[in-house]
Amino acid sequence: MKRAIRDMTIADRVLLVMLLALSLTGIFIVREAVPLTAEVIVEVDGRAVFTAPLDADKNVLLDSIHGKIGIEIKDRMVRINEAHCPNRLCMKEGWVSQGVIVCLPNKVVVFVGGRGNRLNKELDAVTG
Amino acid sequence: MPLQDKYRIAVLSAYALVLHGFEAILPMPIPWLRLGLANIITVVALLLYGFRTAMTVTLIRIILASMFTGTFLGPAFMLSLGGGVASTLAVGSVHALSQGLFGPVGLSLIGSFFHNAAQLALAYLLFIQRIEAVLLISPVIFLIGTSTGAVNGLIADLLLKNIRKPVPDKV
Incomplete structure (x- = not known):
């Protein structure tokens, strides 16, 4: 597993961080923007x-x-x-x-x- | 189609089916949460034998798995098919266009992203039709999908290394 993690390309790492950041911020943005409609x-x-x-x-x-x-x-x-x-x-x-x-x-x-x-x-x- | 291709597709489809069935019996905290283990096979098939093999294997896997579980042409099958085809198309085109920019992990991440995006779009169009419900759930789904996609990518990478080891100049 360690080798697989080391062998990730730069693009892989950038994509992973971007997707994680986007979905995490998305959770908070959506929570603010869309009220839980009763x-x-x-x-x-x-x-x-x-x-x-x-x-x-x-x-x-x-x-x-x-x-x-x-x-x-x-x-x-x-x-x-x-x-x-x-x-x-x-x-x-x-x-x-x-x-x-x-x-x-x-x-x-x-x-x-x-x-x-x-x-x-x-x-x-x-x-x- | 050469005979060898048929063997490859058959073997890869069998692997994908087993993984698909295996994850269906794993207990999950959330019922609709799936690990997408079968997408490991899609990535491996794409990197070893190209787009056509990957798409054939994905289609065979989804159709046969839905027949075995009795959901063929049902709502779950529609979501599964839409997600599988969209993610395989996306992964295939990214792989063809980016010229080795992404490794297995990146391709698996792209696959999981488009899989989820297509399923959310289909679920909205066919079943839910409440945009705020879809918007609320989608970041959570993308977060889970990114995590499972990364792990699946790492497994695919290990698998590829193992397959390529005895014959280093195979691809």
Whole structure:
């Protein structure tokens, strides 16, 4: 192995150092430049029916148990703006930027955030 | 194609297949991480017998390996084929153009870089379609690829020295 390392040409060494430096700096540059975009995941009755990035404004109507349910994404926040359940607690929850909105009668769960929220949910599913 | 070439291609393909299969059963901390050991054979084939042999061996290896593992024409096969063809093309053209500027290590590094670049591009076009996810992961992939590529290059260098030893004026 020592001989092989010694026999690397100058171009080999330059290329190796360049690639290492580029990818290392790339890790930090990308981390700064690209924010970890959070996601909105809507589950109805345990099945994910809608997924969207949090940073794009959107307004959707999804089918749930009691008619349609309206999900609005605006300014990296999410709210439920339409529901046909008795109490409409989910609508009273208002704008949420991180966490979950739950609507029990409709069996709707809106996850707001990155993959972390989903991971937590999976852990709950295993332990509970 | 002379008979001797066929033997060479068959033997090199067999080596590459074994390495490909061997690294598939190695436990890895990250599931998609591969060592790319079979690329040692691509570099060796290129330096010993030229571009056409290297490309033939790579194609045979990828197609046969995917048939053995049952992923032929599946998504993993597309990524594998794209990466293999792109890296062999890149390594072959660099080797032809640079006139011995790069040794096995440099060629292996170029191969790993283009392998990863092609796979990332394919993964983006075919499966992920979220540019920020690809951008986030690509420097990490290139870092790992550079490390494994360097080690593979060193192994290829040792292998070439061993093959060339008994007949020093073979190439």
